[in-house]
Amino acid sequence: MQSDETHLALIVDDDEVFRDRLRRAFVHRRWDANAVSSGDEALKVARDHSPDLVLVDLRMPGKAGLDVVQELREIDSSVTIIVLTGYGSIPTAISAMKRGADHYLSKPADADQILAVYQSLQSRPGGEPRTSEVPGSVPSLGRVEWEHMQRVIADCGGNISQAARLLGIHRRSLQRKLAKYPPAR
Secondary structure, eight states: OOSSSOOEEEEEOSOHHHHHHHHHHHHHTTOEEEEESSHHHHHHHHHHHOOSEEEEESOOSSSOHHHHHHHHHHHOTTOEEEEEESSOOHHHHHHHHHHTOSEEEESSOOHHHHHHHHHHHHTOGGGOOOOOOOOSOOOOHHHHHHHHHHHHHHHTTTOHHHHHHHHTSOHHHHHHHHHSOOOOO
16 A cells, blocks of 8 residues: 555455465555454454455355355445455355455455455545446356366365265366366456
């Protein structure tokens, strides 16, 4: 941020390593940053500290990320809410936007990407209110397939054989696809 004004970010993610890395990245960029692991903690911090930016992971134990987004919007209609998820899809993006998110990013997203989105949202002409539009970038088919495979594996507790059966492909084929880097968005 260019101004001397201090901004507060709230990071809501159950992945401790990611959450702490992102918090440190924001602090390095001269933001105050709080990081919490649950939706209930996030709502308490939002009530007590009125953050400028909230980053919410969709998949967390306990209160669902979409519910957190909606409740955050009810607490403060002016807060900027960006949803982060490793399981991105068009339907969840639409649902997040309808519940009150300002933008939707697939993980891995870094602080520079997030702040670029924040800046673009802050510079809306005439202070336009948030809209329920789906973000302009649509993930590639390969990216959607890769994210779906990751979600199925997570749902199977990391069991590749069980995930392959559910996906209807051979275990080795799944392993080959997973060995590649995630396809570009």
